[in-house]
Each structure stands twice: as C-alpha cells, then as structure tokens.
Amino acid sequence: MTSILNKTPVIALLGQPNSGKSTLFNGLTGLKQHVGNWPGKTVEKKEGYFSRGGMKYTVADLPGTYSLSANSEEEIITRDYIAGGRADAVCILADASQLERSLFMLADFAGIHTPAMLLLNMIDVAMEQGKEVDVARLQKSLGIPVVPFSATDTKHYDGFYQALEKVLQERPTLNTEGLRRQYMGLEGFSSICGEMPESGMGDYTPLWLAAKVIEGDAPVTKSVLELAGAGQKNVLEEQLKQIQNGALKTGECKFAWIDTLLDGAVRGKKQTASLGKFDRAATSRRWGKPLAVLIILLGLIAAFIPAAPFMMVGSLLPSVLSPLLTAGLTAIGSPQFIIGLVCDVGVNALYFAISMIGFVFGITLVFGFIEEIGYMARISYVFDNTMAKLGLQGKAIMPFLVSFGCTIGGAAGTRVIDNWGQRILTIALAWAVPCAATWAIVPMISSVFFGVWAPLVIVAIFAVAVLHMWITSKIFGRHLVKKEDRTGLIMELPPYHKPKWGSLLRYVFGRTKDVLIRALKVILLISLIFWLLSYTSDGNVENSVIYRIGTFIEPVTRFFGLGWQTFLAFISSAISKEAALGVLSSLYAGTGTIFSSTVGSTAQAANLGEILIANIAPAEALAFIFAVTFNIPCIVAVASTYQETHSAKWTGRIALYYVGMALLMAFVVYHIGVLLF
Structure with missing residues (x-):
C-alpha cells in the first residue's frame, strides 16, 4: 500500500448536475459534513468525511458543471481543485441510463493527470430500460476502474469502496489515446499541441491544454502564452487565428470518442417510457407551465400533511411545559424574572421553532420527491426562458410558488438550484412574494379600513410585489449573477424512476x-x-x-x-x-x-x-x-x-x-x- 494511505485521502466527486454527486456525498458522509463557500467566491463548497477500515477519508462534492471549460466560476474552481493536487482521487459520475451525453464530463476530464475512477450511477435505471453495460470492456478501454453503481443504495457501496482503494494504491490515470487520435484529425491540432509546455502545467497535460486553447478558454490560453517565449508566442497566436469554431470541433471529437467507447459496450434498446404522454405534456410549450404550477401547488398543499405533527407538538409545548416549569421554578424559589425568562423565552422560542420548522420538513420531503423521480428537471426546462428575464434558471419558479404558502419553504426549496449566486438571488426575490401568513392579516385590515375598496389594496400589493421583484433582481443580480452566467439552460432531462425512500428520508431529516x-x-x-x-x-x-x-x-x-x-x-x-x-x-x-x-x-x-x-x-x-x-x-x-x-x-x-x-x-x-x- 502506498504512502497516500498514511494520510487522510481526499476524494473529489465530479459530475454533471443530476448525475447523483450529492446523493453519493450524503450517502458517504451522512451528517459528517459542512457547507460553506470557496474563499473569496460565491460558489458553494461542500466537504465531509467517512471512515472505513480504520481509515478516515475526506470527500469534496465539487460544483455540478457540464464541462471543465471556463464558462463559470464553478467550472474554474472544479478543474483547478482537481489539477491543483488537492484531490488524491477523482470519482467521475455518469448517468448509466444516458451515457452518450453524461460521459462528456469524462471526455473533458481526459488529459488531466489525476488518479480517477468512473462510477456508472443509476445502473438500476439503465437495467429497467433494458440496457446492459459491458463494464470490463469500458474499464479496459479507459484504463481506470469502472463501477456499476446506484448512489441511492447505500447498502451496496462495496464495489465503490474496493475501486477507491485500488485507485489510491495504484493511482491509475485515464487512457487518452483514443481521444488523442480524434483530436489529431483536427487541422492544426498537432502543431498547436507541439507548442504546449512539454511537461504540461501541474496536472494538465499538453493534450488537455491544447484542446482548451483551441476552444478559446481564456484563462488557459493566457497561462500558456505567459510561459511561451516571444517567438513561440507569436507562432501560437498565428496558429490560433486560423481556428474557427474550436469548441464545436473539439466537442465533436469528444462525442466521437464517446461513441467509440460505447460501441459494443452498451447493448439493448431503450424501452418506451410508460409516462410518454405525461412527459410530452410536461415538456410542451402549451401545457408544460400550467401542469408545473398545478403540481407545485398540489405539492404545497401536500407538504402540510407531514408538517402537521410538528405543528401539533409545537402548539402543545406552552400549555404543557410552561406550567410544569413554572411550578418547579416557583417551588425552588426562583425569582419571577428567571421564571419569565425560561417559560416565556425558552418555551415559546421552542414552540415557535418546532411549529414553523414542520413546514420546512414537509416542503423538503415533497419537493425532494419531485426531484428524485425526475420531474424537477422538466419544471426547469419549461420555465427557463421566463426565469432568465430575472437572471435565473427555470428551477427558481418552484421557490417562488412555494413562497405563496411559506417563505421558509421557498428558501429551503432553493436547494435544487445549482448556482450559489442564483440561489441567493432567488431567495432575495422570494422574500417579496406575500406568504399565507400575510394573507391572514392583510385582507382583515384592508376590509376594516377600506370596505368595498379592499380588493384594490390586494391588487396593488400584487402589482407592487412584481415591481419589487424586478427592482430587487436589478439591484442584487449584478452582484450575484454575472452576465456571462446568464446563458440558456443546457441539460439532459433525466428519465423518470422510482424514488429511493431511505436516501430521500436521510436527506430530509438531515436538512430539517x-x-x-x-x-x-x-x-x-x-x-x-x-x-x-x-x-x-x-x-x-x-x-x-x-x-x-x-x-x-x-x-x-x-x-x-x-x-x-x-x-x-x-x-x-x-x-x-x-x-x-x-x-x-x-x-x-x-x-x-x-x-x-x-x-x-x-x-x-x-x-x-x-x-x-x-x-x-x-x-x-x-x-x-x-x-x-x-x-x-x-x-x-x-x-x-x-x-x-x-x-x-x-x-x-x-x-x-x-x-x-x-x-x-x-x-x-x-x-x-x-x-x-
């Protein structure tokens, strides 16, 4: 066993959104995790740890991105973390039910000289579709461990643990020869690759650097030019001027490489989805939005069912606990000030917190279920253009609608938004949505003072709320969401599948x-x-x-x-x-x-x-x-x-x-x- 296991190994989880990274992270670390932000960045940083065989492992859940290009802070942070030597092993997650698209992250990782393994997550969904994956063939082609896997099934992580130990011991790196052959078919790639630093830069190999330079990756190009001599710099700049649509061309090479990998390694035809008619409605321009609003509102109502026990327990505390504490404190001669402090502040604060937190539990459970079965991605898809006007992604519609019931649930619902800046902006806008508690008092005061004109007050509140959200998006948006991050939604719609209740409940109870x-x-x-x-x-x-x-x-x-x-x-x-x-x-x-x-x-x-x-x-x-x-x-x-x-x-x-x-x-x-x- 190498010296790497004499310290606490750092495992980085890499994958696209909806690949199952967070599910694996929660499955490995449980409640042994902490969340913050990367130093000086508005990007969420999640780290945790788990122990196995007397060894402690640190796990870093890297931001979910679709590539390792410099299109956002998340992508730059992710690739710098991996290639900067902070990760001892990288676990690349791919959706086994749609490998043709989800392996793009693997292709973009190819050329980074960091030990890695490939996890074919949601293998159970792929099997339900009638697909068979030849894991041994993929593993031979890639040169790294490949593990068929279901992140939601925490009882069967043995294959993952065995592969992880192998990666830490043998430190295998991804075989890039097949991708190199695809790249060399591009005009000018060979000469540009020859201009790259011979030993690469950190864990970035010349192959990876050349691909990024051709794609027009500004940070990489700047770093390469700074290392080049004056003559070499001029040559490289002239070569780059000859490249048109570089990102498109390298992308075609990556997909061609993926097709080669999967040829003969994936068998079976995808079965027709039983929810075909529903999915057509869920993603249609005409019916998608009304259907999403209806489902979210029904989910909002359903959230009160699991929330009710919390609210009931909370409401009983003052009437049950306060008299007991008052009697006990009086019996020992406590001053009235202390009795008031304990019974008024302590008991009422506990009652208030438990009663209101019930709705967080209900919202997290209901909308965690919606995301788990694969419908949340459809909501993002149909509302993306609408939310883009506020600098947000389609997922933001859910917290807005939930906030009509309770802003607490709306804030908790932003967990489904991948971008940290957009998450904060969504919360800032959701606060402007009048919640149910507001409607418990506003109509009463309006009717008392304005009688038949009270409806005009209500209409004015709605109009001001919309204006408020627009102004807030302008004030906060410029600091939280950069213009270059306000791009159209690029995503794969995951297949519908049964929820894993154990994994979902662990997540819900942890969040609550x-x-x-x-x-x-x-x-x-x-x-x-x-x-x-x-x-x-x-x-x-x-x-x-x-x-x-x-x-x-x-x-x-x-x-x-x-x-x-x-x-x-x-x-x-x-x-x-x-x-x-x-x-x-x-x-x-x-x-x-x-x-x-x-x-x-x-x-x-x-x-x-x-x-x-x-x-x-x-x-x-x-x-x-x-x-x-x-x-x-x-x-x-x-x-x-x-x-x-x-x-x-x-x-x-x-x-x-x-x-x-x-x-x-x-x-x-x-x-x-x-x-x-």
Whole structure:
C-alpha cells in the first residue's frame, strides 16, 4: 500500500448536475459534513468525511458543471481543485441510463493527470430500460476502474469502496489515446499541441491544454502564452487565428470518442417510457407551465400533511411545559424574572421553532420527491426562458410558488438550484412574494379600513410585489449573477424512476435538523432581546424599554406614516407576520404583552376592528399594510436563508434591504393616502 494511505485521502466527486454527486456525498458522509463557500467566491463548497477500515477519508462534492471549460466560476474552481493536487482521487459520475451525453464530463476530464475512477450511477435505471453495460470492456478501454453503481443504495457501496482503494494504491490515470487520435484529425491540432509546455502545467497535460486553447478558454490560453517565449508566442497566436469554431470541433471529437467507447459496450434498446404522454405534456410549450404550477401547488398543499405533527407538538409545548416549569421554578424559589425568562423565552422560542420548522420538513420531503423521480428537471426546462428575464434558471419558479404558502419553504426549496449566486438571488426575490401568513392579516385590515375598496389594496400589493421583484433582481443580480452566467439552460432531462425512500428520508431529516438548529439559535437570540426590551415587572407596557424607545423615535417613524404603536407592530411582524395584529391588540386593547403577542399565542380583542378605526387614520393603515407585507417574512425565514446561503453577510444584506424597502413603501403609500383620504 502506498504512502497516500498514511494520510487522510481526499476524494473529489465530479459530475454533471443530476448525475447523483450529492446523493453519493450524503450517502458517504451522512451528517459528517459542512457547507460553506470557496474563499473569496460565491460558489458553494461542500466537504465531509467517512471512515472505513480504520481509515478516515475526506470527500469534496465539487460544483455540478457540464464541462471543465471556463464558462463559470464553478467550472474554474472544479478543474483547478482537481489539477491543483488537492484531490488524491477523482470519482467521475455518469448517468448509466444516458451515457452518450453524461460521459462528456469524462471526455473533458481526459488529459488531466489525476488518479480517477468512473462510477456508472443509476445502473438500476439503465437495467429497467433494458440496457446492459459491458463494464470490463469500458474499464479496459479507459484504463481506470469502472463501477456499476446506484448512489441511492447505500447498502451496496462495496464495489465503490474496493475501486477507491485500488485507485489510491495504484493511482491509475485515464487512457487518452483514443481521444488523442480524434483530436489529431483536427487541422492544426498537432502543431498547436507541439507548442504546449512539454511537461504540461501541474496536472494538465499538453493534450488537455491544447484542446482548451483551441476552444478559446481564456484563462488557459493566457497561462500558456505567459510561459511561451516571444517567438513561440507569436507562432501560437498565428496558429490560433486560423481556428474557427474550436469548441464545436473539439466537442465533436469528444462525442466521437464517446461513441467509440460505447460501441459494443452498451447493448439493448431503450424501452418506451410508460409516462410518454405525461412527459410530452410536461415538456410542451402549451401545457408544460400550467401542469408545473398545478403540481407545485398540489405539492404545497401536500407538504402540510407531514408538517402537521410538528405543528401539533409545537402548539402543545406552552400549555404543557410552561406550567410544569413554572411550578418547579416557583417551588425552588426562583425569582419571577428567571421564571419569565425560561417559560416565556425558552418555551415559546421552542414552540415557535418546532411549529414553523414542520413546514420546512414537509416542503423538503415533497419537493425532494419531485426531484428524485425526475420531474424537477422538466419544471426547469419549461420555465427557463421566463426565469432568465430575472437572471435565473427555470428551477427558481418552484421557490417562488412555494413562497405563496411559506417563505421558509421557498428558501429551503432553493436547494435544487445549482448556482450559489442564483440561489441567493432567488431567495432575495422570494422574500417579496406575500406568504399565507400575510394573507391572514392583510385582507382583515384592508376590509376594516377600506370596505368595498379592499380588493384594490390586494391588487396593488400584487402589482407592487412584481415591481419589487424586478427592482430587487436589478439591484442584487449584478452582484450575484454575472452576465456571462446568464446563458440558456443546457441539460439532459433525466428519465423518470422510482424514488429511493431511505436516501430521500436521510436527506430530509438531515436538512430539517440543520434548519431547526439554526432557527432555534436565531429565535432564542431575537426572543431574548425582544423579551428584555418588552419586560415589565408590573405588566404595564408603558414601563418597558421598548415603549420608551417607540415613543422617543415616533417623530422619525411618523415620517414613514407610522405611529409608535404601528411601528412596534411592524417590528414584531419581522418575527412573525401573525404578530402584527396581536401586538396592535395588546397595545390598544390590553389583551396581552407585546412579547406574548409576538412569539406566543394571545387572543385578540373581539372588537379589534372598531378599536383600530378609532385610533389609526386610513393613510397610516395603508402605510402599515404595505410595510408589514414587504417586511422581513419572519425570523425562521431568515434562519432558513442563512442555512441555504451559508453567508451571514448576504443574509444580513437581504434583511436590511427588505426593512429599508418596506419603510420606503410605507412612506410613499402614506403620502399617497394623505392625498386620497
């Protein structure tokens, strides 16, 4: 056994989107993983580890890309990681059910001198299609281990482990002779290859460098020219001027090489899909979008079924746990301040987190299932042109529609978006979608103050939401999604197949646990601060710090059309939208404390509508409606956003932006209201 196994080997997972990389990563590492960003990059970095036979292995899930060209940050990061010597072995995943297209990544990798193995993932799907793959023949042609594999079947990873040990011991590299012969048929390739550095650059061989230079890969070409002498540089530049459509020509060579590999190695005809009629509708221009919207909305409704037990358990906590803790703390002589801290902050924060996290569980399960069976790719396909106008890919439509139910689920749903920058932009836009909690309070306030004209307020909210999303896409899009990344969707539609429930449930529980932990931390912190600000020993709100702050800054809040009461309700709505009415009820009718109205469950005054009309002018009510609607969705949505972005900076930016925009809208709407009323 070589010295490579005397340290912690690093295994890099390489493959196109939907190749099963993340499934394999989760299957290997379980919960022993961490997610962040590459240093100085807006690209997600996933690393984890697993142990086998007393040896610990580090696994890097590289960004899913369709090639190793310099078309995006993801592709540059991926190839530099592989060729920079950080990976001891590369596991290249290909979809066994459609090898003709999914082996393109292998062809683009060919010429990188890093030990590798090929995993023919979804081999079970290929067998269902009636295909047989001659693994021994492929392995002989490629010179590296080839493993028929199903990433979802974690009980049968033995073939993977054996091949991995072989790669780390023998360090085989991909045989490129067949591809070289294809390249040499290109006019000018031989002479350009001869101008490459004889020893290559790092793990990039002259063959790989020559192909990338011909393709017009700017970073590679720049590096090669910098190493060349003055005379050699001039010769190479003249040769490159003679090349037209280089990327197209090398691509043809790669596909020709793939055809040669598969000739005789793959047998059997693809069986006709039983979902043929459905798939034609799912991908049609006429029916694809309505069908996708219908399925997403049904999925949104279905998400409440698995979410219900969480919500039920959460709702029981205050009534069951608070009395027990209160009695216990009183019995040992704890001061009222400590009892309030534990029962109000601790128990209510736990109730709030568990109740709201149930929807994250439901959304992750339902839409994880949709992606698992292969339908999510169809949604991306039919909505890609529409979403491209906002600088996004087709998958973004799902988080937007889910956000009508709950922004938490919308943020969690962005996990299906491969590009980190587009994921953040999608979340930033999804926050502008009024959620179900908003519709629980906005119609009520609108009808109280504006009667038969309330529908106009609703229509205005929808119009402003669309405008808000467009403005947000312009403000955030230029920083998150570069113009060169805003290209049309290039993807293979995966075949439909049965979900692997074990793998799906492990993923769902892992995601829910992560969001719950982050949400609970955020809720506890915010609840503690809010409780301390609103705490009074006698229950009189006028003796609280938050009352003094509110009345002190009222001259400023009046500038935005909000009195101190409506401003405090606006602040509470950032914790939960439902809190807005509860806080107004506690302030105007004395139905409870500000804190319990925000994170607890306090009954509202029966004549709350009459009380509000007597104390709030119509213009202020209109400003309040828009301020609450476009404020931060809720504190758990903030936690979910941080979970998906892995960036406190961007989460904070989005939150501050929405608070600012909400107050700006309140200002504009208030002054329009003053003129109207």
